[in-house]
Amino acid sequence: MLRIIDARTGEPVDAAPARRGLTRVEAHASGFDATGLRVLLVADVLVRALELGGTPVWATLTGDREQAELRAGAATLGVRPFEDGRGLGAALDEAQVVHVAAGGDAVAPEGVRVTVASVDATVPAVPAADDDPAAWRLALLARGRTAPVRLDAAALDEARRTLARWRRAVADWARRPSRPVPDEARGRLRDAWEDDLDVPAVLRVLEWVGTHPDLADGARFETYAYADRLLGLDLTHDLGGTA
Template identity: 35%
Template sequence: MVRIYDTRAGQVEEIAAGRALRLYTCGLETARRAHVGDLRIFLVSDLIRRALERRRVRVVAARDAVHDEDAFRADAAALNLRPAEHVPEAGEPIEELGSRIDLCVGGAVPREDVRGRWVHAEGVRFAGDAPLLSDVADAGLDPLAVRMAFLESHYRQPVELTWDTLRAADGRVRRWRAGVAEWSESVSAPMATAYAERAESAFDDDLDTPAALRVLDELEGDASVAPGAKFETFLHLDSLLGLDLSSDIGKIRT
């Protein structure tokens, strides 16, 4: 079962599997383009969706309209955020035509028109002006370094982002991709089940992404695990992480 902290209830609660779930993301309400800090709430929603879908829960996702839809869609694609099926117009009640919202991811104060569970993600602080996601790419970093940097902190803890933390996250993403590409050339082997189960369990336990990443760090350095098994396990878990860890496979390394 996936367990998540319900801000309204003040406790971690189980989300029942085996049924459809309506997920709503209440995000940007400002008349400007999203900077990297604004995107955290959408990543949290994406992680919840991935964890539930792994449990075969049918997730119907919706989100608020934003000021610049084209720019937001580009940013969302760059961060590997799965697109919402529904984007109601600004100001439109999100629970019209009898469609109850089961889980809403948003700011600190629950919306009055949401009667289901409420998940709150803490904010992001950046030294100086927070960059746009395009600024991260212009600095020579993979946009998914932002995703990694957010995964490195629990969603209920505030994040202190700096260019140094983004560069470190970028290095971790690139190192894992290089490892996956190298392991892909080895003899195939069954997935390292114990590692996979530990990482999945961390995800299911209120999205403990830092713990899941530590499991992968441990697996990366475990010489007793065959390279082919590492390859299978990293790719399996990337369906939750969304870091495009297979993207270097087949590339010529120098």
Template identity: 40%
Template sequence: MLRIADTRTGHLVEIPAAPRRLLRSCVHLPAIATGTGTGIGPVHLRVPLVGDVLARTAELNGLQVVTVLTTPELTPDQTTALDRVMAVLGIHPPVVVGAHHPDAALGGPADVHVVAQGADIGDATGGGRIEVGRVGTVLLEEGVPDPGHLLSPDRPDVLVPETADPLAVRLLLLHRPYATPVTVTGAALAEARRTLRQWRRQVADWAQEPSRPIPADLLRESHAALVDDLDVAAVLDLLADVAERSDVPSGAKFETFAHLDRVLGLDLVRDVGHQHIPERPAPR
């Protein structure tokens, strides 16, 4: 059972309505301002990201998912930029982009609409509604990479600098409830990068130990958080706690992180098999 807090009522609603096992999700890209560059800003990334987490959570719970992304009229450059930035943030591509009649693309009325907070989605009145909070950035202190470099798809030369990790943006946005506004700062991005490096290094180390099953309480707690209004922040806090627990075997830690990364999409197993092994001194 997957439940979301319908923004229009404030009540938890089950999606899709039982007993159907197909979730139809309609993600609405906010209107794009005209002016310099592509006009695609941070909130345009957070809305598809929440739609991605919704789809991943549904699939983890045995549902089939069809996702359609409705967009305003996009120029070719905007379309290319949007595709590129969704790819580097690990957002699974929707089955249709730019649909003006999403019901036809979905094969029926949407079960849920994912929209920017306060957005007008016209006559799309059926189904539950998830409103995604705004995203802002601030100017940074000297020597700290500008988060706009990672959030600006019209700057391909700095989209993936060697010293940064686009998935740090994903982690930073996921670490706040989806309805809560987020301000991206250099310090917050740096902390997200450190967390990803540490977790990937730990996961690679744990992978060398014998596999152990995920403890039942961890599995139950994490899945309960996800199905009750996509509480990804609680899952991230749980992983931070698991990483430090001495009573959870290394093999179980690996399985827990790998399993939950199916929803988080942070590529936590990326370094498995690539650990640095110190050279042994030559025998005398």
């Protein structure tokens, strides 16, 4: 069960109710900048985590400024579409509302609040057409959501190197016989993201899977593909390429 810290109380709560009613994830972004995109990215990962746990999710976006630009930038980073949440009431069978917002931004009084720290960006908030948007996504995911992020050339270079290394490995492992995701690896991944959506811990599990001597390459491949359902980094990008 995904548990997340409610910023209103400082206490962990279930992000989805036990009776499996609908959970609404409401992203609050005040405008088109790197911090607004990080809010949407965290909300996107939260939606993915809930769906992986079998919870029905309704994802909405509120805000009055630069909505078209924000949605376009989010789509570039692989964020799936959010419905326009302005003026909407509760949905049928809605059992939980989780608000995702930057620290200090006002949100509705009811529901769980998930706080996202600001981004200090010295590069454009979205990549140029000839660059890999997954590098931006990884750079923004690599630190916990409550920790400020500096999005600069060094952070992007590190993300590009990590992506290139993982994608090469995944493409190589895909040539080996397939094996199931090991129970230990699956458990570690779920323990990580179900503990306050700890994406950096998920990334550490992937590093462990990639180097553990007792895991078959086919199992490594399936584990990375499974984790990518949460991360959205297109880790199978290089499949079918030349050796």
